[in-house]
Amino acid sequence: AQKITQTQPGMFVQEKEAVTLDCTYDTSDPSYGLFWYKQPSSGEMIFLIYQGSYDQQNATEGRYSLNFQKARKSANLVISASQLGDSAMYFCAMRERDAGNNRKLIWGLGTSLAVNP
């Protein structure tokens, strides 16, 4: 079974509108972390936002917010007021501890977002 699932291979959004990118996860580790990264066409991986499993509030970073629903095991990324520069691949990732108590980062397959002018 997939530990991180991003069900939307591709998404389109109109400039200035908000968009939600889905991510669901599966873990038995009570202390985990969830991340979103952006990969533009230039190829670099850019950290966007982090949510810890014990965080009470949803994480926000500028136009990015994470809609964390722990019971549903979902961590959707919301981008408000989309800009043309938001067009990129977006990856959801989960950090959990393995059997040896070491951190491991599990990655989704990504969602390609295209922002239309």
Add this chain to the structure above:
Amino acid sequence: DAGVIQSPRHEVTEMGQEVTLRCKPISGHDYLFWYRQTMMRGLELLIYFNNNVPIDDSGMPEDRFSAKMPNASFSTLKIQPSEPRDSAVYFCASSSSLQGHVVFGQGTRLTVV
């Protein structure tokens, strides 16, 4: 901080040649990761180190791949002999136990012809 530094940025080599990719993690980060990214398989974790010790190398495709971390500020990923199917972007990344996120290098785009 200059971030995670990888070299070279691009490498084109002939099948059968040895390829060495280099990485300098962020100072103070005690985790180092090597990833490979292709269109077909996405982002794959090859190996990661904690305090210079390899923790999990289950993602290393085969014996042709090896990775070392002789000290806290340097790591190498070596492919010998290289094959065309090794063509991919290889990322090095590092993180701290006390910090949330993993910081990626710019990647090395490897093409084996």
